[in-house]
Amino acid sequence: MPGWEPTGALVRGVVVGLLGLGGAVVWGEPALLLLSLGPLLVAVAGVVRRPRRTPRVWASLGHGLLREGHGAELTLHVADGDDVEQVTRVVKPTAYEDVSPHDGRLSVRREDLDRLQLVVSPRRWGARTVGEEEVGCFSPWGGYRCGPVDVPGRILRVIPRSTYRSRAEAPHPKGLVGAHRSQQVGTGTELSGIRAFQPGDRLRRINWRVSVRTGDLHVTTTRAEQDAGLLLVVDLFGEHGRSGGVDGPESSLDLTVRAAASLAEHAVGTGDRVALRPIGGRARGVAMGAGQHHLRRLLSALTEVRTGSSHEEVGRLELRVGAGATVAMLSPLLVDAISTTAVDLARRGVPVVVIDTLPPEGGAPDPGDADPGLVDLAWRMRVLEREHVLHALAAAGCPVVPWRGTGSVDEVLRRLARRRPGGAA
Template sequence: MTTEGTVQNWRSTPPAIAIATTAAIIAALAILLARPQLVVFAAPLFGVVAAGRKSPEVLIAVHASDGPDRHIVRCVESESVELSLDIEARAGEAQVAASVLECPGLSIERQDREGNRLTVRVSADQPGKFPIRVEAVATANGGLLRGSVVLHTGDLYVYPLTAGAPMSPATTSVRHRLGTHPTRRTGTGTEFGGIRAYADGDDLRSINWRATARRASLQVTERRAEAGHDVVILFDDALRGDGRDDAFHRAVRGAAEIVRAALRAGDRVGVVCLAPAPRWVPARGGRQQFHEILTCLLDPGYPNCRRGSGTVAPPGAVPHGASVVAFSTLIDTGFALALIELRRRGSAVAAVDLLAADAPFSDEADALVGRLWTLERASMYRDMATIGVEVIGWQDGIRLADALTGRLLAGRSPR
């Protein structure tokens, strides 16, 4: 990928300022001392400064030399990535110096310049999207003018590390889609389902010869059918804030853990982000879906997301009977109503509460305020559970798989 930009903000360099200052001092002395012959020495200096004041047209091009798709770089947190950028002036005569600008959360470990190539090594300790911006400084007109341009050469997507612990989300799906989860129905699978008498049309390979010898009649072994689940991550975009909030990073890590576990189990996974308007990635399977979902979470402007209007998840974004795992602080009433609507449609819904157990007030607040806050949250948990939405408190320092153990294994029927 090649990014181009015209140099702007031309200004005088320190040598040009020194020449103009020297010429002004000489001209001032010629006036004060009534020595007009001194102007002869100042005239060439004024000429040099005047000739160098015309702003040239300089076009700077930055080319990512590692492939056409280098404008999107993916890595995991705490991993170092090395980028190589070729910088050249395609129009105009100028000497170009370039450097990668810092941004919050992105650490620049090293920058090396060799000829026209800039090699930089960057890393990030938190998941997120970080722009890679290069500031090119051009010096023209014999070193008398200096201009700069900032070029957006790409984005660095930092994904969270996932433990990959197995999880079994609840499902109320009625679709008999092939998968890896054993069901109560009989069919083609690997787990034992029972033994029954042979019937016409049964596969001869399913005959259980040991049971046949004991019962003196043909017996066949039944297997439990294996079906696939649909899992949808419902993400509260109000967590994003300025991108440095701890709740947002925890939510992204938790979503990544669930997505990876579900994809490894052969399930289809999608994501829906709410507030202010819904955007979503449809439920699919495959390794590429992991990157699609996390990129949608990290980048609100990701072009591969589908977009809609309203305050609830569109029906097309959540398959019927899918398991929904929501990440939110549950402070916004609109997000809670979106959970209730999904439960009414027949999905098994579990909400992960990212708010700390302590009341979000200052230490100077009265103790009664904290107790009232705790009672209100407990009442909200109970009311949500009454309508079939399981609310799970996830505190910092606890793995999400441990918080979900035994909580997402069975769904309730809608009331």
Template sequence: MTVLARARRVREALLGGRNQTWHATEALRRGLLLGVGLVVAGVLAHNVVLALLGAPLLAASVLALSTKPSGTPKVTVLPVARTGEAGETALATVRVDPGHGAELLAIRLPDKGNPGPGPVHLLPASVAEIACGLYRRAWGEGVDLRLDHLVAGPDALIVHGPMVGREVSRVLLPPVRELPAGPVPARPAGLVGVHRSRRPGDSTDLRTIRPFQPGDRMRRIDWRVSLRSNDSMPYVRENHAESDADVVLVLDTRFDVAAEIADWSLPARGAAVRPGGSLDTAVRAAASLAASYLRQGDRVGLVDLGRPRLYVRPGAGRRQLLRLRNQLVVCARSAGWSSRPVLNAHQVSGGALVVVLSPFLDDAVVGATAQAARRGNLVLAVDVLPAELVAEPEDRWGEPVRQIITLERRVRLDALRGHGIAVLPWSSAEQGLHVLRPGARRSR
């Protein structure tokens, strides 16, 4: 017997199958007892008032038992898209089959504009379909709809339920912001791209002017230079080739911290990541960077420092962007402490741009980043820790701890700069929009 079957048996034993059939409520039992008691007391005491008070209660209870609803109510939801965009409202259709003789339906539906399953709504049982909006502002995986319901007969004296509905969860992808195209060193893996390569080609960037050789095209001849030359030889203009580049986004999921140092040891409440924390910022930055480079035809991959098995090979196109955004949600869901960050050579191809998104709170991530630079890759370190850390106000050691953390991070970032790695903060949206070009200028 499986664990699920055992749990179902225990639940049925505790409930006695009561919720899954039409059954009387406590109000019906109290109405019967009170009605019979008042009528009997009125007859024995020869008191007409007591009999008149008990007669309506007894008649209503008997009428409810005689018109007991039948059938098995069913509440189902039509299929909803498993993925969506954060902050957008998706429509879900709920179909209701209350059975025969039902009058009221109490069902839990999401509230408009508020995340979560929502409150319980009281509706007439004659409703056949219910349209509700699913809304969640935070990206990630979460429950948007849970159809807990209860169906009641006349006067709500006989009910079916309450029944715990099936959860409908969706994956909301990290948002993408418009970023400027980032100039990165090209990896000569193709002849088509937007970045200048060291090889000669057909771009508009002049590479050199050299004497004419067999196989050169006539339209390449620079007649002005040829006429001014003393050797009476034709000269041709040789341009650079344009090729695409490999970009590897390296995500540090081992830390998820916010500006308040006192909350670093506490788990995030109600969400997979801390809103506005380092991991939230890193995921949003990675999604925006991936969209920016993929838009100009480059190949983008993803590496999780804490969990190497979540590696995504570099690829191009819209499908790659969708794959990367889904994988970012998986990385955030699997985030947790790992003592040794892993950035292997097979995960980063030669000549690729490596963008490391981390708060840089330990020496291990600095060593992994420097190792990637020593392999010959251009490395860009993006600091995702909030700019101003807040010390714990109730602890006398709060401010010294903040200063020590700040000084240690400053030493680590200076060590990265010593290896020729550009270090840029992602502390605000304005800085994030121009994070690419300063890094490229610094690398050149």
């Protein structure tokens, strides 16, 4: 941190005081002496309390992982600050970051640094640098100033918000244990039927009322409770629309990432297995797994996604889907490979649902330096092609549902659960 320098107030106090004192002596005006005495005394007090040690400042953030829209305190630490009386902090404006106080400025006494803190709130998911600020220290009586010095920001991993809750059953679960009602008979709490006793049946399953009425032993059968698998396929070929943060309009990438995070959190909360498969762009996939540790890995992978080029030539996608797994493809449906793969999976009997993440307002591209009329015409033609793709998916029995938060895919999952299970792909 740079050394101490006299403030403008100290220089003005010395100049005004000496000029007033000299004028009072030369012209014999006691009023000038009285007027200049105040600034001169303040300047003298500032010089007397001149600091001797240069302080060191750094900042820390209370969290390394935060959900978008939440806030974290930005704590400033001052070492060798015995000569510091006042600390002024100014946070540099950054995209998708809110600060409290709203203007990002805070000036407090050094003793109040632990009580009055700046609060930063990232407004969009991703790995973001937050809390870049300038800090200045002032000595008693405002005589000397140290700084301002740039304090670098801290990298904060911001996970997407979760807005999905569902009561729909998973289509055809085939795991070992879980919370979903299976079509198979097994150990569970859901009544399946009553049948005649067979060797190997548990005695506690005997239905005595039916057995006494019929004269033969009968047992109550239940449906097994199994877990399911969820494969999240996210389209990263491009971003359409503009993002306004957690409180503003959403781009196609915002909808895709937030929908994937919401579905993953819901699935893990019900004991299911989840996997992430990014298509296009730059991202790392996550293998099938369950539990909170696995969920943190998956959410961390979602914060690192980057889009690629929507004009890449992509052939047919090969997705390895195990038995009992449901495929959720999240895409604005502007790349043919996504719809082709969805139709292939549906025809092979794999439960698949396509979640449309194109923004409701359309997500038209920014024309930039190009002719706006030509860009608008090209976009309208692309939207018309997309409508044909949607009709083709519906005709092939592949459901398409727009993402709108809680309950978006419930009805689709119920219809898939009522279908006869197909083979694994």
